[in-house]
Amino acid sequence: MKNTIFILLFLFPISSAFSQVEDAWVYLKDKPNEASFYAAPLTMLSQRSLNRRARYNIAIDFKDVPIESSYISAIKNASGITILAKSKWLNALHIQGTKSNIDALLNLELATFLIVDSIEYANRRLNASKPIISSKRLPRTKKKQLETTTGFTYGNAENQLLMLGGTTLHQNDFTGFGMQIAILDAGFPNVNTILAFKRIIDNGQILGGYDFVDRSTNIYGGDSHGTSVLSTIAGYLQDGVDGATRSFVGTAPDASFYLFRTENAPVEVKLEESLWVEAAEKADSLGVDVINTSLGYSVFFDNPEHNYTYSDMDGKTTFISRGAEIAFSRGMILVNAAGNEGNDTAWPNINAPADAPSVLTVGAVNASGNIASFSSFGPTSDDRIKPDVCAQGQATSLINTSGRVVTANGTSFSSPVLAGVVACLWQAFPDKTNAEITQLIKESAHLFPSFTNQEGYGIPNFKSIFETNYVDDNDIDGDGIENLVDSCPNSPKGTVVDETGCFYMPSNNFIIEVINETCIDKNNGKINISATIPYIYTANINGANYSFTDENALALTNLAVGPYEICISIENQNFNQCFNVNIAKGESVSGKVKVSSKFALITLNKGTPPFKVYLNGIEKIRTMNMAFELPVKQGDLIEVKTNISCEGVFSKEINFEDLVSLYPNPISTNVNFNFPTEIMGLNVTIYSVLGGVIFERKILKSNPKVDISSLKKGLYFLQVKYNHEVKTFKILKN
Structure with a gap:
């Protein structure tokens, strides 16, 4: 009996596998009534959307035409098929059914015409034309963003804007007014009730939305994630106004918004990709300017057979990335979170649609502008730079569904922080296309044209874009x-x-460097001229003209000794400024030597480094310094040669007999003597100012001092004799 049960249990999953429900995209062959829609474009797009197409010279095409309704009905009525979503851009329906029922659609006819072009299963194994080795990873629970209550001040929220140079846009009244932003997310609970959104509610800045997950017009449900995302752009609190106890201003406080729920937070399913594309199509038809997406899809589907591989992160494989590219082609700007998998050793990569070429993919940095470790890595599998740029996504200030100002981590928040500033920038430059705006943002980033795989081009500078x-x-x-x-x-x-x-x-503005002749009669002087302000300059030097710019300085060589008049003019400007300089005659190396007991300190006054220092003909030092020290003994010969042989040689022979000294002076008790070891002793004689001998003594190295405490106060002459040398000091007895 146990064996029977085992067999039944074993066989049941196999038999059910052939009848299990699958997700698939059905791509249709055509749109038979497209001509009638071209004749009536307002049946496809709003006037605002059409105006955007006209402004940027974007033609209406096949992708804008709705899916043929008779095709939808035929597939809906097919045996065992449920339609979950549709995309006019891709002329596709997201359906569910058994594999046999789905495959049968390939033979579905209307008036003897086969309407289905191809089928793509969410389960990669079922796509025979493109076999996929599915990921062996287990599905993973979606990570909640780290949220912490903080003693927030306005300055903390302002950093998110300051980092990007967005305050310049706000100060010039570009705060998003007239711009429309669509937030595609997991839900927007309490947006209609909490104080932080009262301003946009009262001003009518929420234009509408839709819950694509529940197919409902109630947009204020679902997961709290979207509420937090929206707050970084649209949140508005002023301390003391309407009972607010803190201040907070999002990055585009005067923009208008559509709120679309496309993500079912408790699960990770392929349908969410289709709902995203459907929402993007709706945004386009309404005339939305910017779409923010703080979502991504890769290897975390509940069904591991639906997972993508890294090779799929090429911007053209996933359904959602293909939809994103079409959205961009309609004239919108798409801003997308890079992902939070930077610390995941198995999958540290960006997700879709962040891999799409035209999407502005955003990594996360902290408040100091340093990359957050969790921020996902690029490049794409086809080796394109991703992410594109970064914004603050670590300890980002936002407002939660309780209406509290808190901080949270994630590229989910760096993306909308940037998206709001993007909307403000586009408001300032409405004649620029989405591609032009996106390129300006990339080129303004602090690393551009360099990049890293985690930062992309780095943090953009909207201030410089605006001012330029x-x-x-x-x-x-x-x-x-x-x-x-x-x-x-x-x-x-x-x-x-x-x-x-x-x-x-x-x-x-001008830096003029004069380099004199190196050696006598060489005629090798130089004049270098550079400028800081970008113009095309002409320098007239003793009658000859030379051109230069701020990036390409002027360098003249092999100039003769003598005076030079330099007059600089600027192309297309009434400007002329003159300077007088002189190239001096070449000189020989010179310096001085100070000798102590066992060392010689050489200080050069003239000469061209590097210097070669010789002691008794043997090279001891090579140095760039004009002063250096060398151990020496009596009779040593020091020679210094410069880098230019024609400057000659500086030399000095060491004579320690010049090194006898005494201290202190004035003197109370003892006179102390310094003299080198080469001198064995000193004969000391003290004279009065009248020349009378008062004191005589032999001083040895072992006890180099004399007690004169018995002498009266006054001035004396002290004479030392050594090695046939005589040296006299004037001393004062205290």
């Missing part, structure tokens, strides 16, 4: 001086001007 590109109607030449007081209203772009709006050149 913005033209104010009140300042037509963009020189910072308003038209009413601008005496030179047509200054070329980039001209540095004074308070009147006219050309100005700071006195320290």
